[in-house]
Amino acid sequence: MAEEKQGSSESKPQTETKPNNNNNRKPNPNRKPNGNKPAGEKSSGNKPNRNKNRNRHGRQPTPVDENLKSFVQKNQEGHKQRLNPHYKLDLNSTSKIRITPLGGLGEIGGNITVFETQNEAILVDVGMSFPDEDMHGVDILVPDFSYLREIRKKIVAVIITHAHEDHIGAMPYLYKEMQFPIYATPLPLAMIGNKFDEHHIKEARKHFNPIEKRKIYEIGNDFKIEWMHMTHSIIDSSSLAITTDAGTVIHTGDFKIDHTPVDGYTADLHRLAYYGDKGVLCLLSDSTNSYNIAPTPSELSVAPALDRVFSKAEGRVILSTFSSNIHRVQQAIQYGVKYGRKVCVIGRSMERNIEIAMQYDYVKFNKNIFIDADEVARMNDKDVLIVTTGSQGEPNSALFRMSIGEHRHIKIKPTDLIVLSSRAIPGNEGSISGMLNHLQKAGAKVATDKDIHVSGHASIEEQKLMLRLVNPKFFLPVHGEYNHVMKHKETGMMCGVPERNILLMTDGEQIEIAPKYMRKVKTVKTGKTYIDNQNNHQIEDDIVMDRQKLASDGIVMIVAQIDGQHSKMLAKPRVTTFGIVANKQDKAFAKEMEDVLEHFLIHLKDGLISNTRALENDLRQIVRKHIYRKMKKYPLIVPNVFVQ
Numbered sequence: 305m306a307e308e309k310q311g312s313s314e315s316k317p318q319t320e321t322k323p324n325n326n327n328n329r330k331p332n333p334n335r336k337p338n339g340n341k342p343a344g345e346k347s348s349g350n351k352p353n354r355n356k357n358r359n360r361h362g363r364q365p366t367p368v369d370e371n372l373k374s375f376v377q378k379n380q381e382g383h384k385q386r387l388n389p390h391y392k393l394d395l396n397s398t399s400k401i402r403i404t405p406l407g408g409l410g411e412i413g414g415n416i417t418v419f420e421t422q423n424e425a426i427l428v429d430v431g432m433s434f435p436d437e438d439m440h441g442v443d444i445l446v447p448d449f450s451y452l453r454e455i456r457k458k459i460v461a462v463i464i465t466h467a468h469e470d471h472i473g474a475m476p477y478l479y480k481e482m483q484f485p486i487y488a489t490p491l492p493l494a495m496i497g498n499k500f501d502e503h504h505i506k507e508a509r510k511h512f513n514p515i516e517k518r519k520i521y522e523i524g525n526d527f528k529i530e531w532m533h534m535t536h537s538i539i540d541s542s543s544l545a546i547t548t549d550a551g552t553v554i555h556t557g558d559f560k561i562d563h564t565p566v567d568g569y570t571a572d573l574h575r576l577a578y579y580g581d582k583g584v585l586c587l588l589s590d591s592t593n594s595y596n597i598a599p600t601p602s603e604l605s606v607a608p609a610l611d612r613v614f615s616k617a618e619g620r621v622i623l624s625t626f627s628s629n630i631h632r633v634q635q636a637i638q639y640g641v642k643y644g645r646k647v648c649v650i651g652r653s654m655e656r657n658i659e660i661a662m663q664y665d666y667v668k669f670n671k672n673i674f675i676d677a678d679e680v681a682r683m684n685d686k687d688v689l690i691v692t693t694g695s696q697g698e699p700n701s702a703l704f705r706m707s708i709g710e711h712r713h714i715k716i717k718p719t720d721l722i723v724l725s726s727r728a729i730p731g732n733e734g735s736i737s738g739m740l741n742h743l744q745k746a747g748a749k750v751a752t753d754k755d756i757h758v759s760g761h762a763s764i765e766e767q768k769l770m771l772r773l774v775n776p777k778f779f780l781p782v783h784g785e786y787n788h789v790m791k792h793k794e795t796g797m798m799c800g801v802p803e804r805n806i807l808l809m810t811d812g813e814q815i816e817i818a819p820k821y822m823r824k825v826k827t828v829k830t831g832k833t834y835i836d837n838q839n840n841h842q843i844e845d846d847i848v849m850d851r852q853k854l855a856s857d858g859i860v861m862i863v864a865q866i867d868g869q870h871s872k873m874l875a876k877p878r879v880t881t882f883g884i885v886a887n888k889q890d891k892a893f894a895k896e897m898e899d900v901l902e903h904f905l906i907h908l909k910d911g912l913i914s915n916t917r918a919l920e921n922d923l924r925q926i927v928r929k930h931i932y933r934k935m936k937k938y939p940l941i942v943p944n945v946f947v948q
């Protein structure tokens with residue numbers, strides 16, 4: 305619990321500081337009544353005794369102008385007030401707000417956070433994340449909605465900061481179960497709409513409430529929310545100012561501070577500063593790049609590298625990046641066109657995102673620069689730019705299929721230049737490397753130059769700027785694994801937030817914040833739901849666990865036939881194993897277990913035979929013990945008892 309005492313720094317601002325009100329100073333005989341002149345004007349008289357006041361160097365000390373000095377004090381007081389606008393929070397208020405991250409902490413991705421007052425709740429972002437390698441057959445992870453089911457009646461809205469998958473990817477899964485009004489800027493809504501269509505819940509679009517930035521929306525009875533424009537690796541991103549009776553909470557969303565964004569729309573630092581000056585209760589800020597010392601370069605900084613690539617390329621250029629990074633795609637296309645190339649867009653998400661960006665006037669391209677994939681073969685290689693998905697080496701992506709020669713239209717040639725304008729998302733390094741091997745075996749050159757990609761997240765210096773602008777009383781670093789938020793905490797302390805006013809949350813922890821205190825109040829259920837992308841259906845946890853067992857420890861099948869009437873075995877049990885011993889040892893190993901089981905069944909007590917369930921359990925236990933003793937493995941064991 306972090307509680308701030310009401311010390312002197314918490315006190316009310318001094319009412320009015322009168323320039324003449326200086327009781328400590330002796331009257332100066334040379335000064336006229338009310339002669340307190342504005343700073344800068346020479347002070348008159350004040351002749352000190354030469355001998356008495358010589359300092360130890362023998363030099364005459366410069367006389368201290370007490371009036372000047374009083375203005376130093378006034379300015380120091382002013383700094384104190386300016387840097388600590390928390391007195392503007394109503395410390396007598398009994399209002400509080402509760403914040404519960406259900407995803408996005410202790411992990412990268414899967415962002416979803418609940419903000420709750422006494423009677424109402426809003427969700428900020430509903431994102432997905434990616435599975436670990438041992439979650440076989442799982443394509444995406446969706447947050448566990450248990451807590452949302454619990455507070456369903458309180459939820460008045462879903463609020464979206466931006467259109468990245470880790471912030472909107474779980475929307476269709478939530479909306480198949482429960483629906484709420486959705487408030488967001490147009491691009492996130494357009495992208496969510498596409499998801500709803502894909503999942504056959506088109507009608508959920510009726511919950512859309514497009515918003516204008518810099519306007520304050522009253523949502524439910526308890527929330528006032530403003531979307532403030534932010535720069536990030538996707539266009540139309542926002543930070544949020546969420547005001548309740550407890551005060552204003554600023555949620556940065558994902559951000560970097562780009563002073564020269566491609567579309568010229570810089571981050572709305574003025575609005576952040578406005579709230580900062582008014583007094584902010586709490587800041588939740590993006591911790592993804594907490595370790596980066598160098599400021600994150602502007603999106604525009606990749607332009608020279610792209611120009612260089614296109615000016616030198618002699619064959620086709622195949623460029624892959626995150627399909628959501630519209631400005632990157634836009635710049636790639638601009639430079640391709642500059643060097644006389646036609647553009648072929650390949651990959652479902654890339655085609656869709658460019659289409660949306662053009663439909664909604666986020667980018668403008670002449671339609672005649674685009675060609676279809678089946679036209680590429682008829683063009684001169686030098687006249688072609690292919691923009692495609694697959695920068696993470698995803699096996700279903702267009703670039704990966706090209707790399708293994710399985711793409712319908714595009715076969716890799718030795719003259720091709722592949723440009724990966726992206727960074728490896730942690731965990732994807734292996735698949736990217738595998739794809740690069742394929743591409744290079746096919747003879748293509750690959751450019752992965754550092755200056756061809758920039759991050760979309762704030763480095764330490766930008767995090768500092770955010771902290772200083774918002775000047776929060778309490779600080780919750782979010783978005784990142786534990787070590788990221790920990791590092792962000794250090795930065796917060798450097799920027800004047802006392803350590804006791806910073807909490808490091810993990811998923812499921814509920815934090816209560818009031819003007820006087822911030823504390824952890826309880827923990828709610830969190831976790832992940834596994835999704836199979838082929839059919840968009842959930843995979844139950846036990847299936848994934850069975851698959852893990854199968855993959856790591858193998859499987860044992862037991863078949864036993866029992867004569868129910870006479871309570872005895874009809875035939876010796878049969879055991880079959882996979883993935884436990886080599887084929888040539890299989891028979892001997894199976895026989896060993898069959899002997900153990902036979903011994904057990906012969907000596908079985910009467911009555912137990914009739915209970916097939918109990919019998920299957922016994923067989924399972926016997927085999928499990930036996931295999932663990934011999935192999936130190938816990939395979940999946942499948943007993944089948946037939947009673948006749």
Ligand SMILES: [Zn+2]
Binds near residue numbers: 536558
């Ligand atoms: Zn993002």
